[in-house]
Amino acid sequence: MGMGLRNGFLLILSCVVTLSLSVWGRPATFLEDFRITWSDSHIRQIDGGRAIQLVLDQNSGCGFASKRQYLFGRVSMKIKLIPGDSAGTVTAFYMNSDTDAVRDELDFEFLGNRTGQPYTVQTNIYAHGKGDREQRVNLWFDPAADFHTYSIMWNHHQIVFYIDEVPIRVYKNNEARNIPYPKLQPMGVYSTLWEADDWATRGGLEKIDWTKAPFLAYYKDFDIEGCPVPGPVNCATNSRNWWEGTAYQALNAMEAKRYRWVRMNHVIYDYCTDKSRYPVTPPECMSIV
Secondary structure (H helix, E strand, C coil), rough: CCCCCCHCCCCCEEEEECCCCECEECCHHHHHHHHECCCHHEEEHHHCEEEEEEECCCCCCEEEECCCCCEEEEEEEEEEEECCCCEEEEEEEEEECCCCCCCEEEEEEEECCCCCCCEEEEEEEEEECCCCCEEEEECCCCCCCCCCEEEECCCCCEEEECCCCCEEEECCCHHHHHHCCCCCCEEEEEEEECCCCCCCCCCCCCCCCCCHHEEEEEEEEEEEECCCCCCCCCHHHHCCCCCHHHHCCCCHHHHHHHHHHHHHHHHHHHHCCCCCCCCCCCCHHCCCC
């Protein structure tokens, strides 16, 4: 993950994750489709495995991942983020190929805030091992007051990050211009909750206030529709998969209008316009949605 994701371990945090996994429309319990990636003593199943509770303390963090990887499709979950003073915390939902040298990865990272300040979501995209494509959006609602749906849609034509069906980021397939696009490696689905007060809030200036612990976040209605790997050999190349349809190859008129609204009003950082990092604009930034 970008900016030190894997360094976060010191957080008192408990969350409830309600799972409603759908691969080809099939509901699942946690143990059917997920595995604990770290600190199984801090994860507890609830409601017969349809929900889990994660507990992070100053000795360990915790996280989980899908047992299978997926090649193209759509992943969604409803999240209710940490209320109040959450500075220095990060709630992450991402897809990762688990291949270090040529990693593909699609990230949502929710950056905690001081009480009363807007919550920020950072997205990042790794393609063929190249990342450093961060964008940040200040959310236009209070994500700790209620559940909101966060989705990643990934097909041969584009990757779109959605919040409540509003597109906040689009990455087009421009392989014809020699721009890397993740299409060969399946990715697993991951979630972690952790402390990153060295960078998460105002570049690390705002530290965690441990007197506000424990911090609470909630997930529910976790859903995957995609091609599981291992699975049907021809699934990923099947143009009849719904996510490959004409309606999903580009934003429709309403989505494009919403996307422009987000870009004009809520983007606070875009690597494409960061001349200190990129004196020459990266080629993928020249794409027209």
